[in-house]
Amino acid sequence: MPASDSLAQSPADTNTAVESPEQLSQYPVDARLQMVWSAPRVRHWHIRFSVAESDHGHFSELTNFCDSDATTGAYEVAADGRSITFAPRRGLADGEFQVRFQGESVTRLQVEVLERSHRQVVGESANANENHSTTIDVASLIAGAHAGPPDGASAKWSLRRLPYDTIRVEFGNANRVVTSNQELDLTVRANGLMVAKSKRLSLHYELFRVQDGKSVAQQTHTLQLDADGNSQTASMSGKAPAQPGVYEARWRLSDDSDKSWMSLRRSSPPLAQRGATILVLPPASTASDRGHDVSLHWQSVAKIEPAKRPGWDLKQWLPSTGFKYTPRSLSSRGPGLEQAKHDNEAVSILDPKSTYATQLPKLVANLPHRFTVRYPSGQRMRLKVEIATSDRFNDIKRTIFLTDLPTIGTTDPWQTQSFLHYPVSDNEFIRLTNVTDDQLVSFASIQIDNVRDSTVPEQSNPTEALRTVILQLNEFQWIDDLAGDVIAGVGPSFHPEAKAMHKLYVATERLKTYSKLAGYNALMVPGNVGGRCWYQCDAFKPVRKYDPYAADFLQVFLQLMNRDTLRIYVGVDPTIDLADVEAKIRKPASNSASYLRFSGLRVRANQYDLMQDDVGVSLANWVSQLDRQCEVNPCYAGVVISCREGSHTSPIQCDQVLNEPTLRRFASDVDAARSSDSIAALRTWTDGDGRDALQFWCQSQSAKVYRQLAASTHAEILLVDGHLPRSANESDTWTVVADLRRELGAPIHLKEDLDPKGFAAGIVGHASLSDQKIHPAHSPPLLADLTSAVESIDPTVLIVDERKLAGVWCEELAASLRHFAQLPNQTLTDVKGSDPGVKTTQVRCGYHNGKSVLLIANTAPWASEIEVDCHETLNWQSVTADGPTPDNRVTESWSQRDKVIKATLAPGRMLVLTAPTNSHAIPIHAWTSQVSGGEKTMTEINSSVTKVVKRIGSLADPQNYSALSNGGFEQSGGVGIPGWMHTQYPTNAVRIDDSEAVQGRQSVMLTTDSRTAGRTWIVSEQLKPPQSGRLAVSLACRGELVQSDATSHRLRVSIEGTRDSEPIRQTQQFEIPRDGQWQPRRIVLEANGVDPTTVQSIRLTIDSLSPGRVWIDDVHLHDWFPMANERRDLQGEAFMAVQGLQQGNLTPVAQLLQNYWAQYLLNQQDAVVVKPLPVSHPVRRRSEPPNVADRIKSWIPRPLRF
Secondary structure, eight states, X not given: OOHHHHHHSOTTOOOOXXXXXXXXXXXXXXXXXXXXXXXXXXXXXXXXXXXOTTSOEEEEEEEEOOSOGGGTTXXXXXXXXXXXXXXXXXXXEEEEEEEEEEEOTTOEEEEEEEEEOTTOOTTSOOOGGGOEEEEEEHHHHHTTOOBOOOTTOSSEEEEEEOGGGGEEEEESSGGGEEETTOBOOEEEEEOSOGGGTTOEEEEEEEEEETTTOOEEEEEEEEEEBOTTXXXXXXXXXXXXXXXXXXXXXXXXXEOTTOHHHHHHHSSOOEEEEEEEEEEEEOOGGGSOOTTSOOEEEEEEEEEEOTTTOTTOBTTTOOOOTTOTTOOOBOOTTSSSOEEEEETTEEEEEEOTTOEEEEEOOOOOTTSOEEEEEEEESSOOEEEEEEEESSTTOSSEEEEEEEEEOOOBTOOOSEEEEEEEEOOSSSOOEEEEEEOOSSOOEEEOEEEEEEEEEEEOOTTOOOOOOOSEEXXXXXXXXXXHHHHTTGGGXXXXXXXHHHHHHHHHHHHHHHHHHHHHHHTOSEEEEESEETTEESSOOSSSOOBOSSOTTOTTHHHHHHHHHTTSSOEEEEEEOOOSXXXXXHHHHHSTTSOGGGGEEEXXXXXXXXXXXXXXXXXXXXXXXXXXXXXXXXXXXXXXXXXXEEOOTTSTTSOOOGGGOOSXXXXXXXHHHHOGGGTTSOHHHHHHHHHTTTHHHHHHHHHHHHXXXXXXXXXXXXXXXXXXXXXXXXXXSGGGOEEEEEOOXXXXXXXXXXXXXXXXXXXXXEEEEEEOSSOTTOOGGGOHHHHHHHHHHHHHHOOSEEEEEOSSOOSEEOHHHHHHHHHHHTSOSSOOEEOOOSSTTOOSEEEEEEEETXXXXXXXXXXXXXXEEEEEEESSOXXXXXXXXXXXXXXXXXXXXXXXETTEEEEEEOTTOEEEEEEEOSOOSOOEEEEEEEETTXXXXXXXXXXXXXXXXXXXXXXXSOOOOTTOOOTTOOOOOSSSOTTEEEOOSSTTSEEEETTOOSSSSOEXXXXXXXXXXXXXXXXXXXXXXXXXXXEEEEEEEEEOOOTTOOSEEEEXXXXXXXXXXXXXXXXEEEEEESSSOEEEEXXXXXXXXXXXXXXXXXXXXXXXXXXXXXXXXXXXXXXXXXXXXXXXXXXXXXXXXXXXXXXXXXHHHHHHHTSHHHHHHHHHSOOOOOOOOOOSSOOOOOOOOSSHHHHHHHHSOGGGOO
């Protein structure tokens, strides 16, 4: 049969009956095969791997080991299991899959390969010279042979049996997870070990604990092999280890009949080896019930106070190692840090770019330790903390950043920040570095605590989490973020699978601790990230090349979480090819483009069209499969589906329905009389009067699919709309996303009622969107975003995206998250204050489970004092028992006296109180709010507004983006203009002019005549898309002086690139007067949406559109700037804020100071550093400067020092 004809046959077009499991188990051959292929160039592969027509055999358990997400839907396994077809729509250079084969040794396998052209439909004939077919005997594969293509074939491939397959291990326990002392259900057998067929072998079994490498169990069995190299199964009797953790079981088969080997080496060389990973969980009787939370009890280990112990210096004296809790100082500033007084306490001062290092006390390895840094309030602080196992810090194990900004009207003289640390040894060092350029940083102490024990309260009611606060785990990087250090302590003899499982186990345990400390009651773990996937799925073939052992990781993670109170959501990333949809696209008779989404009139090759019913069915089947796998776990709460731009589930947009079939379907649904109109008439209608109807129709079609997805699950489903914003430093960005599963003010259930205009979650706010210098772990904007979300849409779910899990948390933020989680799900009633003009405070009431619920939130960027007058005296209590922080500060400040509640709340803080009552009536009579701190705080507010107003003008000249080279055209010579391409004809159309320049010595001149207008251009080299997602172009230009021509010269500036393989372009035209004068450099183009995660490359294009000559110079790019509409908003808010101050209305003032760019301007100012009074007792000072220059340097004010 010709290869092309064979490949054209559908794998399902066979009359061979599907064999039953009983028939398959009778086959003597059961082998795992590996197929690898490659080519010298990218090609459109079509590979068919099949059992010869008259032979017996069956394929199953196919695993995709390609490295491209384009292969997840490229496999098609025949219904009878006799053939596998691999035919991706996009070109690839290489690939690999592994598959289980059951059959006979005389069975023949066929590999058929051909290459399709780019537009060729699967099943059509290709160039016969590119096709080849090879037949392989199974017996040769079992014996260890490799099969390959015929000589001269352009495509190279290899088929072999996997070497570890000669020992088969079967677990009765799902996912190889057992509990302590549980009976092991484990069997082992020899499988096709032809080198020892018909022999009696010894099977040696040993179990090792990964954490410390100790052997905990050993057994030896005897196996008799038959003529096919197979044996009967041997049962590994015994119990699982008592100590929880990850274990690696190892088996080896050897022929111990050769006594000479036994006498020389005590054991015979292994004929085959195999390992497997086992996870042991603590017994259920000692695990916490999911109805109760576990309390962590901390005990003090040590307190590092450089200001109180300045004498502990290595250069002076090394303390004895017997002093366990006395650290030794390694300060880089000589004998002790400079010290000062703050709030009657001694503090240590770090100069800009200076460091302080000290030895840590002996800490218990792998035990959670809480480090709390205590420092004076009001600092612009960016402190880098490093922990290493050497005083040279050449083996740093941990690096985090602690950052803070001044808060208006703060009344607390001290602030703290905490982070978790898991020591890797009992000999570690800590180093603090002030990474700012011009700010002093002072701190008082570093408190170190460890966990004494964790208990479940004996007589406490289960904590009722009413609303959900989800910590979103990004991709799979969170495992390395939390447990990347543990692999260094694992012995090299352990298999990568055991190391990966151990890292997952440790990271999950650490995640539980951090989540509770940070205030979360739920987690969102990604089920898949593109083609990488943590579970087994029939909807697509996950890419396993980078995660070969992760097929059961989701189930393992859920089983670990079943013993905790955290609720787990599983993330779905619908950006991959689905097998069902791809199979329909591959059919020769199908219109493949109908399954793909359009952008204008262009097909988006990687995005499915939601209007195709088959697409919705395939997506629902995928989600349903995932839901069924997870629902057996008590911790499982539901799925979170991304609806971001570019995903299959992103909302249908109007510009995606301009193709004729979709437009006619729209016309038929909305106005049947128009369905017969010409396509041109339909497009004219949808661009005009029919636009609103088209938009609503698109939303309704999207909502239809979302309802279908919701109906496919038994658990909760959350749709997250939009890609979370990224900053230049992703580890410094947290994002608050609010759940919009209900209309404002009207609770709805997603499965029952879905508003097509508000189907998904939206981004409410974010901290440090574009300022990588501000870490949000202790940043007021994140607290403000949280309060803003509660105020604006009263969400039931909040998703917080930390980007990188650094183990740093803010006590104030954690308290607010816990308060939010205790709000009842129903809508709360807004209570108006005594002064209707006060909108910087929010008071809401509700009733739930026999209690009145009171929410008090401070939405102002300054501390506020709120007084609430109730109708009657009730026993109000806080819903969370936060208790004191590690420095004994109480995170809540409120009191009750009879009917009056008084609370002082920091910016962005919320307070939730409950009181038992039988009345459903609103218990509040009236409330008032005022600025905390009186005149002092008002002075700070006035000063902040003044500074913003004065600095608005600086936004017109943003900082440069360095990706553009030779923007001043100073580099010249040789061929062309370095860094630029340009028009080549006429030869003088573009040239360097060294007689004209606004900056430097020369500029570029563009000459255009009437015949080439619009065809004279210069284009920059490829540029890297900025992390901010924004790009502005500024330049100076000069038009030629033409006395007789009063018209202007037109220029066009464009940013061009590709996004998801589609061209994008943002353009601006402007005019230059023909007066011979240089125009000052100004911004001429602002481009937004240049997302570095989706835009592959960009370039700058400048076109001359008018006849005549024009000079261009001093071209700059900018990536850190407000858009024109943001500048207008900022100016308007500044005007209203000034008026508000004059009239005593602080609401517009709060709005201004919460504006991102206003905060940016305030943060850019140079802080005036005023040293506190010196301490009263003698302190160590710096040694005398060694030379005159250094002495003079100490006299100069700090901002001017060299």
